Amino acid sequence: MTLYTRFAAHVAAALDTLVAAGTLPADLDRRNVTVEPPRDVTHGDLATNAAMVLAKPAKTNPRALAEALATELGKLDEVAEATVAGPGFINLRLTDAAWRDELTQIAAAGDDYGRSTSGKGVRVNVEYVSANPTGPMHMGHCRGAVVGDALASLLEFAGHEVIREYYVNDAGGQVDVLARSAHLRYREALGEDVGAIPEGLYPGDYLVPVGKALAEEYGDRYASAPESEWLALFRTRAVAAMLVMIKDDLALLGIHHDLFSSEAELQAAGKPEAAEAWLREHDLVYDGVLEAPKGETPEDWEPVELPLFRSTQFGDDQDRPIKKSNGQWTYFGADLAYHFQKSQSADQLIDIWGADHAGTVKRIQAAVAALTGGKTRFDVKLVQMVRLLRGGEPVKMSKRAGNFVTLADVVREVGKDVVRFTMLTRRSDAQMDFDFAKVVEASKDNPVFYVQYAHARVASLHRRAEEAGIAAEGADLSRLDTGELALVKLAAQFPRIVETAATAREPHRIAFYLYDLAAEFHALWNVGNDRPERRFLVVEDHDATRARLALASAIAQIIRNGLSIMGVVAVSEMK
Secondary structure: OOHHHHHHHHHHHHHHHHHHOOOOOOOOOOOOOOEEOOOOHHHOOEEEOHHHHHHHHHOOOHHHHHHHHHHHHOOOOOEEEEEEEOOOEEEEEEOHHHHHHHHHHHHHHHHHOOOOOOOOOOEEEEEOOOOOOOOOOEHHHHHHHHHHHHHHHHHHHOOOEEEEEEEEOOOOHHHHHHHHHHHHHHHHHOOOOOOOOOOOOOOOHHHHHHHHHHHHHHOOOOOOOOHHHHHHHHHHHHHHHHHHHHHHHHHHOOOOOOEEEEHHHHHHOOHHHHHHHHHHHOOOEEEEEOOOOOOOOOOOOOOOEEEEEOHHHHOOOOOEEOEOOOOOEOHHHHHHHHHHHHHOOOOEEEEEEEHHHHHHHHHHHHHHHHHOOOOOEEEEEEEOOEEEEEOOEEOOOOOOOOOOOEHHHHHHHHOHHHHHHHHOOOOOOOOEEEEOOHHHOOOOOOHHHHHHHHHHHHHHHHHHHHHOOOOOOOOOHHHOOHHHHHHHHHHOOHHHHHHHHHHHOOOHHHHHHHHHHHHHHHHHHHHHHHOHHHOOOOOOOHHHHHHHHHHHHHHHHHHHHHHHHHOOOOOOOOO
């Protein structure tokens, strides 16, 4: 039990006491009662809104209720002072002993400190990356891949069961273009001079080995054959080769999915038809005519009756077609069926999409609400593109990829951990610059370095203490003073950060918190530059050193736990 959950229990017990005394009714809904740090740290260590939330339904004065609650909470051994602020907020100032106990809790919990049961085993499907299988991963895919993977880890750490899924878009026109591009490379492998890659085909060199493999297997059988004889075969082989490449690229980032779902297989299994039948049965699909396009109507536009999903019943601005006039499924129709399939094996759904898909969010949210009766929580997290720079100048494109910078090239240059951490240093819906020079810079302005340096400093501290013959065991934590315990107060917020970040579906909060924790640790460390007696390692004072070693170890533990959620390895020395 962490500090915040323990005090939530204390508040609940105090409320029970007031119920038993007849001060409060017994049937109050307490779900909105919180325990959190006060906005102004000068007000105390913890604050609760219990009186503010419960006074109105209890038909009592919030300040009077707060006074009664503060009296009860002030009886706790851990509480040095309980005061009422404003109209009824309760601020608690804890004893130094309470913070020393929390330091002991961090050490005892180790890798599990901050791990939560708040997810209650609820199964969440997180679908991320889902790039078209038409080439290697590029940096446009990288950010969504990291955000999705870190979010999945965060949810697991918070007590959820998580399914990591990749949706393979292998049924659209883009995979036919891939097959034609592979056929060109196949002819090239057979010795034909194909010249410049025609407009509309994929130009990257990554298809050269695909063409060679096809040439080795089939010889010249399909060199002059009509497209109808080879398109399906080349599509299947090319998509399979691209998926191997994509999985290898993702592995460089430490990303592995539990499930790869094929759009082509979904359609072959009749899932879109099943979804349409279900929706018609519930009067959520009807045959109708779309309104003419807004503005100037194209000359070739004709009103056509199409199956339309009643998207407007669920907050969308118009009903949406699930089929085209030629009978093929629209992208929305196929996505609707896919989400119907996902909702049958998960309690909650999360999609990580590029920001260019923002216009389709409402309709797919409407579809999920319809298909699940509004019972399935569904979040779409939009991820903005990343602009690649080198010393402030745009990075040139990759010859191998044809028209973009590959994820593999970036990871091999700066390392997996730098890429992953950097992708989480801003909100996913905010624009990001990735400057090759800055992400490896050894400065406070580089969060990757700053957090890793804090962990490496602690590792170095332990090595130097051992060399000085100072054992870390048996620390007398009473040697920690107010300034040092202030760092414990920030460290103790980690479990709460985990829970709030998981609830908000925002893994970047972990990165932000780790930077703040590292900054406070470095600030405390630097005090020793001017005051030798305040250093973490004081050879002449073993007791003070052991206490500070315990404090530093706790900070390092939390950094490791946070970095683990982010998929980043904590280093023991900086190179």
